[in-house]
Amino acid sequence: MTLEALLFMVFIFAVCLGGFAYSLYLSSKNK
Amino acid sequence: MRKRELFASRWGIIFAGLGMAVGTGNIWRFPRIVAQQGGGAFLIPWILFLFLWSIPLLIIEISMGKKTRSGVIASFGKIIGKNYAWMGTFVTFVTTAIMFYYAVVTGWCLKYFLATCFQDLIKKDSLEFWNSFTSSWEPVLFHFAALGIGAFIIYKGVVKGIERANKILIPSLFILLIIACVRSLTLPSAFQGLNFLFSPNLARLADYEVWLNALSQSAWSTGAGWGLILTYAVYSHKKENPVLTSTSLGFGNNLASLLAAVAVIPTVFSYFSTQDFSHQKVLEVMQADNQGLTFIWIPNLFSKIPAGSFFLALFFLALSFAAFSSLISMMELDTRILMDAGFSRKKAIALICMCAFLLGLPSAISMGFFTNQDWVWGLGLMVSGFFFTIAVIKYGPKKFRQNIISTPDSKVRLKKWFDILVTFLLPLQFLVMLGWWLWKSYSGNPDNWFNITSPNSVGTVLFQWVIALGLFILLNKIIAKKMLSNKNDS
Numbered sequence: 001m002t003l004e005a006l007l008f009m010v011f012i013f014a015v016c017l018g019g020f021a022y023s024l025y026l027s028s029k030n031k
Numbered sequence: 032m033r034k035r036e037l038f039a040s041r042w043g044i045i046f047a048g049l050g051m052a053v054g055t056g057n058i059w060r061f062p063r064i065v066a067q068q069g070g071g072a073f074l075i076p077w078i079l080f081l082f083l084w085s086i087p088l089l090i091i092e093i094s095m096g097k098k099t100r101s102g103v104i105a106s107f108g109k110i111i112g113k114n115y116a117w118m119g120t121f122v123t124f125v126t127t128a129i130m131f132y133y134a135v136v137t138g139w140c141l142k143y144f145l146a147t148c149f150q151d152l153i154k155k156d157s158l159e160f161w162n163s164f165t166s167s168w169e170p171v172l173f174h175f176a177a178l179g180i181g182a183f184i185i186y187k188g189v190v191k192g193i194e195r196a197n198k199i200l201i202p203s204l205f206i207l208l209i210i211a212c213v214r215s216l217t218l219p220s221a222f223q224g225l226n227f228l229f230s231p232n233l234a235r236l237a238d239y240e241v242w243l244n245a246l247s248q249s250a251w252s253t254g255a256g257w258g259l260i261l262t263y264a265v266y267s268h269k270k271e272n273p274v275l276t277s278t279s280l281g282f283g284n285n286l287a288s289l290l291a292a293v294a295v296i297p298t299v300f301s302y303f304s305t306q307d308f309s310h311q312k313v314l315e316v317m318q319a320d321n322q323g324l325t326f327i328w329i330p331n332l333f334s335k336i337p338a339g340s341f342f343l344a345l346f347f348l349a350l351s352f353a354a355f356s357s358l359i360s361m362m363e364l365d366t367r368i369l370m371d372a373g374f375s376r377k378k379a380i381a382l383i384c385m386c387a388f389l390l391g392l393p394s395a396i397s398m399g400f401f402t403n404q405d406w407v408w409g410l411g412l413m414v415s416g417f418f419f420t421i422a423v424i425k426y427g428p429k430k431f432r433q434n435i436i437s438t439p440d441s442k443v444r445l446k447k448w449f450d451i452l453v454t455f456l457l458p459l460q461f462l463v464m465l466g467w468w469l470w471k472s473y474s475g476n477p478d479n480w481f482n483i484t485s486p487n488s489v490g491t492v493l494f495q496w497v498i499a500l501g502l503f504i505l506l507n508k509i510i511a512k513k514m515l516s517n518k519n520d521s
Contacts, residue, residue, distance in 0.1 A: 001226045001229075005071065008231045012078070013289065015282075016285045016289055019281075020283045026275050027272065030270070030272050030275060030441070030443070
């Protein structure tokens with residue numbers, strides 16, 4: 001696996017997982 | 032009068048919404064589309080359209096459902112006037128037509144899960160098994176079983192049925208996908224697949240097809256514009272924030288798609304590395320149609336890996352969970368509409384099951400009919416999304432944002448960019464998609480593109496759309512009166 005692909009994978013997962021986790025976090029605070 | 036049931040907690044709508052969004056399309060369509068569109072580069076526009084199309088439409092739907100506390104048809108009537116309720120009727124019909132054949136697909140997933148557990152599917156010739164299954168009476172039986180299970184869940188109600196089922200199905204689905212990813216990544220040469228999936232070949236971004244496929248995948252996979260999340264929002268709490276719920280669903284859906292791609296693509300690469308096949312052959316397999324990849328190739332692939340039977344059962348269990356969680360949302364959409372018209376939940380479900388069984392039969396029996404319906408109403412979702420946009424434009428984007436989306440206590444509020452997005456970008460995306468589809472259809476088949484008897488032509492799509500739209504506009508007064516005059520609040 002190339003370094004470029006590895007970094008891109010980390011970026012895409014960070015966007016999706018980070019966005020999901022942050023939205024859930026804000027939802028739980030917004031009660 | 033019974034008081035309307037609401038989700039037991041704030042997480043209820045998030046689990047139910049994730050169940051609605053994460054369906055078979057994430058597991059069998061997404062990996063195929065990524066491979067077709069050249070891997071990594073596709074992921075950039077796919078993420079971009081999550082923000083430009085899917086999340087705004089989800090916000091609109093949730094806000095409409097929460098404000099009107101009514102199903103799709105009455106929501107359109109209450110927001111933009113009863114003369115436009117036919118738009119909601121069309122949205123409802125498109126999703127219902129999809130539900131008829133989606134129940135058939137759910138039945139296939141169930142059959143394949145059981146066949147892996149009890150019929151040693153992994154040792155059989157998968158093409159022969161698929162052909163003998165689809166030409167037998169079994170798809171009808173499993174179509175019936177899928178509707179029966181779905182009906183049982185929604186009959187139990189919003190909290191004890193939909194919320195409880197999704198609280199089990201969705202975490203289980205994510206766990207199954209993670210296990211499948213771990214198995215896939217521990218196979219020999221799996222990293223070749225990962226390299227293909229995440230290499231951002233930016234030159235591919237000059238190809239307009241990559242952008243348009245990314246838009247269609249994002250729109251159809253998140254469930255934006257189907258009217259499903261609008262229906263669930265009817266049961267949401269007053270403090271529910273449409274923006275946060277929409278972003279949770281959008282990102283959660285994309286995460287499930289990525290996990291599915293990591294589970295499938297490296298497995299395909301690993302299989303072919305042991306067969307000494309070329310990179311081109313791998314792409315050919317990934318470009319097989321939906322049924323081809325899932326029900327013919329996947330059993331083949333798993334037959335070559337250690338503990339393949341166990342992991343194949345796990346794969347079809349995940350697929351069945353995804354299918355059921357989406358099927359119940361489609362059944363609930365129609366249940367809500369009939370309850371708006373004055374039916375009790377029990378009677379509404381009985382009627383829906385009977386209609387869905389009978390009208391799904393042609394798809395269960397004939398693959399040609401199935402393909403035609405998938406084509407016609409899958410594309411119809413594009414129009415459904417556009418109707419939601421029109422509703423907001425007609426109501427006034429600023430007024431909609433300030434009066435319907437925002438609640439006095441919401442900490443996350445939308446700014447003026449939402450008005451610009453709804454007024455210009457959403458209609459522009461619809462027109463480009465429609466124009467691209469018409470152009471591709473014409474240029475790919477100039478002699479037969481408008482033949483209404485051909486299952487995949489523009490003619491058959493427009494013919495069925497026009498009949499449905501014409502009928503709903505003609506009957507609008509009667510339908511709108513029935514939907515808007517009933518006081519059933521349960």
